[in-house]
Amino acid sequence: MNTQQTMTDAAPLTIARIQVPDSLDEPNAEPFRAIARIANALCRHDAGHDYFDQDPEELLPAWKDTTDRHYVGFSAKQDGEIVGVGTLMVPHEDGATNVEYDLMVMPDRWGEGIEEALLAVIEDEARALGRPVVQTYTLHRPDAPGPRLASPTGFGSIPADDRQTRFMLDNGYSFEQTERNSVFDLTGGMDAVAALLESAQSAAGTDYRLVTWTSPTPDEYKDGFAYTISRMSTDVPTGDMVWAEETWDAARVERRDKRLAEGGMSVSVACAVHVPTGAIAAYNELIIGADHTRATQQWGTLVLTEHRGHRLGMLVKCANLLRWRELFPDSPRVSTFNAEENRPMLDINETIGFIPASYAGGWKKTLAGASDSAGRSDWTDS
Secondary structure (H helix, E strand, C coil), X not given: CCEEEECCCCCCEEEEECCCCCCCXXXXXXXXXXXXXXXXXHHHHHHCCCCCCCCHHHHHHHHHCCCCEEEEEEEEEECCEEEEEEEEEEECCCCCCEEEEEEEECHHHCCCCHHHHHHHHHHHHHHHCCCCEEEEEEEECCCCCCCEEECCCCCCEEECCCHHHHHHHHCCCEEEEEEEEEEEECCCCCHHHHHHHHHHHHHHHHHEEEEEEECCCCHHHHHHXXXXXXXXXXXXXXXXXXXXXXXXXXXXXXHHHHHHHHCCCEEEEEEEEECCCCCEEEEEEEEECCCXXXXXXXXXXXXXXXXXXXXXXXXXXXXXXXXXXXXXXXXXXXXXXXXXXXXXXXXXHHHHCCEEEEEEEEEEEECCCCCCCCCCCCCCEC
């Protein structure tokens, strides 16, 4: 086992690679369990709500399936307690130069040097993997006082004096984009949503047919759904963040459905099918874990560029919200993210009734010394 020790004012801080357990019941699963525990605590602190809570059972299948991407994790332990974790998501697309990471320290332990120690390990891992572009997101409350840091996209801002803003700037990261986290109240009446759906159906006309399903994806739609998901990496505004274009096929959709099911996740999909060609022109997906009293997450929502202008975004969003209310009546709200410059989608959300709940800042850094080809670091499982 290789570890790194950093001296703080208290006991030594030990950083070690997190082993991915076969089961969460294993004695060595505690570091993996800590990922969800610390993430939940930090998100609640920084965003001011619990809408992003996750269970480790939801995370494990994605860590075990390394076909399309893989995850790397590090734990920071002090006095026998895991007080911070860092995780990297490494895409496997040809030509990918980026990794996305999350740096998570218990809120009451920030400022003790834990975050600096984890960041150093994260960046070293990215260099060893030959990925010079490292990216992450910070969460911020919507009512934070004080000066603002404006997004270079010209849309949105984040609090300039937030702890996480100062940390990213101090460590050489550039602020690239603001994302808005919006929520929709599922406990109220849905008549307005039904009316919007009817209007959107009329605007779409007979060239588009509404199709819905609950995962797994029906065989007849796997290829079309795969292509539409792949367009999420090219058709949504990302500012100057760096994302590799993703390649999807029916097999990748099947792997995704399997991971979600194994994690106890339920998914509803609403699609607009272009009748003349049979292509999926737009889709929306809602997802929830085993605890159906938690917030629902709205994941992908996309209208393909060539099919925009027919109110398909409104069509699939409203159809899925109404369906979801019937499927999971105990979930109190839907939570989603959109780039602040994505005004067309924000217009739809606001018309439906979504309101801002928190904000995220997108950050990027290009590392010096990263190799040109993927490699392996000298960290070993602990």
